[in-house]
Amino acid sequence: MIQPADPTPEPATRVGLRELIAPLSQQRQVAWKLALVLLGTYAYFVPAPAWNQNSRFALTRALVERGSTQIDPDHETTGDKSYRDGHWYCDKAPGTSFAAVVPYAVVATLRRLAGGAPPAVTVVPQDPRDLAAGRSPSVSERQPGDRLVYNRSHRIGLYFAGLGSVGLVSVLGALAAWLVALRLARGHVAIATACALAWALGTPALPYATALYGHQLCAALVMLGFAGIVLSPRGRASPGLAAGIGTALGFAVATEYTVAPIAAGLALWWWQRQDLRRALALGLGALPWAIALAIYHGVAFGHPLSTGYDWVWLPEFAAGMQVRYGIGAPRPSVLLAITFGSYRGLFYLSPILLLAVWGLLVRDGPRARLGTDAAFAAAACGVYMLLLNAGYYMWDGGAAIGPRHVVPALGLLAIGLVPARERVPTAFAVLAIVSVAQMLLATAAMPEAPQFGNPLWEFALGRVLERAAATDALASNLGLVLGLPGAWSLVPLLGLWAWAWPLVRPRGDAIRSAA
Numbered sequence: 001m002i003q004p005a006d007p008t009p010e011p012a013t014r015v016g017l018r019e020l021i022a023p024l025s026q027q028r029q030v031a032w033k034l035a036l037v038l039l040g041t042y043a044y045f046v047p048a049p050a051w052n053q054n055s056r057f058a059l060t061r062a063l064v065e066r067g068s069t070q071i072d073p074d075h076e077t078t079g080d081k082s083y084r085d086g087h088w089y090c091d092k093a094p095g096t097s098f099a100a101v102v103p104y105a106v107v108a109t110l111r112r113l114a115g116g117a118p119p120a121v122t123v124v125p126q127d128p129r130d131l132a133a134g135r136s137p138s139v140s141e142r143q144p145g146d147r148l149v150y151n152r153s154h155r156i157g158l159y160f161a162g163l164g165s166v167g168l169v170s171v172l173g174a175l176a177a178w179l180v181a182l183r184l185a186r187g188h189v190a191i192a193t194a195c196a197l198a199w200a201l202g203t204p205a206l207p208y209a210t211a212l213y214g215h216q217l218c219a220a221l222v223m224l225g226f227a228g229i230v231l232s233p234r235g236r237a238s239p240g241l242a243a244g245i246g247t248a249l250g251f252a253v254a255t256e257y258t259v260a261p262i263a264a265g266l267a268l269w270w271w272q273r274q275d276l277r278r279a280l281a282l283g284l285g286a287l288p289w290a291i292a293l294a295i296y297h298g299v300a301f302g303h304p305l306s307t308g309y310d311w312v313w314l315p316e317f318a319a320g321m322q323v324r325y326g327i328g329a330p331r332p333s334v335l336l337a338i339t340f341g342s343y344r345g346l347f348y349l350s351p352i353l354l355l356a357v358w359g360l361l362v363r364d365g366p367r368a369r370l371g372t373d374a375a376f377a378a379a380a381c382g383v384y385m386l387l388l389n390a391g392y393y394m395w396d397g398g399a400a401i402g403p404r405h406v407v408p409a410l411g412l413l414a415i416g417l418v419p420a421r422e423r424v425p426t427a428f429a430v431l432a433i434v435s436v437a438q439m440l441l442a443t444a445a446m447p448e449a450p451q452f453g454n455p456l457w458e459f460a461l462g463r464v465l466e467r468a469a470a471t472d473a474l475a476s477n478l479g480l481v482l483g484l485p486g487a488w489s490l491v492p493l494l495g496l497w498a499w500a501w502p503l504v505r506p507r508g509d510a511i512r513s514a515a
Contacts, residue, residue, distance in 0.1 A: 013236065014238040016238035020241070024175065030193060031178070034196065035174075038171045041497075042210050044478050044496075046476040046481075047162055047210060049148075049158060051079050054077040056212050057104075057158050058075065058078065074119075079313075081312075084302070084311045093255055094296050095251060095255030096217055096255055098254065099166070100166075104164075107161070121149065126145035127143070158212060170219075173220025173411060174220070176228075177227070180230060184365075184366060184415060185422070194503075198428075201439060201440075202436040203349075203407075204216075204406075205219060206439040206440070207401050207443040207447040210447070214256050221249070222262060222263075224248040229245060229266060235273075239281040245282055254292065258388060263286075272373070327393075335390040338403035339386070343396070344402055346403055355416070355417060356416040358420060359420040366415055384409070401455055441460045441464060444464045446475035465487055477493075
């Protein structure tokens with residue numbers, strides 16, 4: 001057990017980001033390996049163009065290529081869109097599209113320099129007479145059943161837009177979770193690493209970190225904010241650290257509007273732990289995102305408080321969101337379905353989270369080691385997202401894996417894994433392996449599981465086993481690109497995970513966090 005000299009600052013010393021992340025420097029080999037394994041995992045999967053991702057990608061393209069919020073040239077690729085004053089818009093919160101601007105701008109610049117074609121989509125008609133005659137309808141003229149085929153530029157652009165935004169920030173979120181887990185585990189590195197990986201690979205965080213959705217990006221940002229708050233000594237945080245926490249929480253709200261109460265609650269908690277001056281610094285950090293949202297809403301939808309959900313185009317979506325944006329009182333039957341049901345059940349897909357809930361409640365857990373307020377904040381965020389999802393009119397998330405609207409809170413819920421790993425290591429190992437295996441299967445198939453049947457055994461298993469070694473318009477992975485068919489396509493990824501296996505083996509080492 002390694003016990004270096006206690007580097008805790010003197011009482012009057014301000015603590016900033018450098019002090020908070022000192023354990024990452026002390027254990028840089030572990031940190032780098034953890035980051036590389038997660039980034040390699042997220043990069044391994046090639047997402048399929050789908051409505052949700054195409055909508056966000058269309059806004060990113062509009063911002064980069066035309067300096068506009070209108071997605072008119074690409075609106076036919078998605079049904080997740082808004083229509084106002086003769087123009088089409090992304091109907092999602094814009095944070096994910098904003099985050100993808102830089103990585104996509106790099107890809108677009110390189111493509112232009114190489115003389116490549118821009119992203120495009122063609123239609124393969126279902127009617128055999130059209131096929132025989134060589135007729136190809138335009139996207140706007142396609143009939144039900146006609147298949148959309150996206151060109152390589154679209155696939156590459158979508159891939160790097162997601163990896164450079166959602167994937168990269170998800171890695172940072174996992175490192176923040178590692179820091180919190182390390183504090184909880186009293187410096188035991190292997191325990192902290194196992195718990196961080198259990199969240200990142202054994203929950204719906206995995207499939208949603210590989211695609212251009214907002215849920216896991218939001219989860220990572222919330223975790224960054226939470227880690228900054230819980231690891232900062234009371235009354236001694238630097239103004240810069242406070243502004244950084246505010247930036248993360250503001251970015252989270254810009255990514256998923258539903259986390260606004262979580263961000264507000266964490267901000268109030270920060271005020272209680274620090275003081276008014278540092279609370280104002282947090283607010284200044286969040287202010288640019290509030291301004292960006294107001295400007296975007298005003299330009300696209302005519303008012304700073306008008307969102308894309310006020311202008312949803314599809315009649316069935318518009319009808320569902322007419323009252324309180326589709327959010328009503330939680331329904332007990334839905335709550336049961338999104339927790340233990342085989343269709344969208346969180347604990348069915350990720351049974352390791354059962355131990356996380358138990359770990360939040362045990363006596364010598366987060367309450368004792370981080371404080372009752374930290375344990376309450378984590379639990380309250382999880383309960384809030386579950387109840388919100390249980391009251392949402394489209395509670396199943398459409399084509400999805402698990403209750404995707406709960407994903408932003410899973411990182412905070414997972415802090416309960418530390419006492420579980422300490423007290424019941426065998427149960428932790430078994431449930432973690434099951435959860436990771438099921439999430440790997442779901443991710444290898446595609447996050448957009450159909451709205452019927454069992455997403456694992458009636459959809460994902462057959463899709464993974466029967467897939468040919470080729471890229472197509474459906475979800476792919478680097479193993480398929482290399483020519484490995486079916487389940488064999490996952491072997492290189494499992495090799496990467498095997499390389500990281502020593503990270504989670506108990507070594508009896510411990511360090512003390514710098515703050």
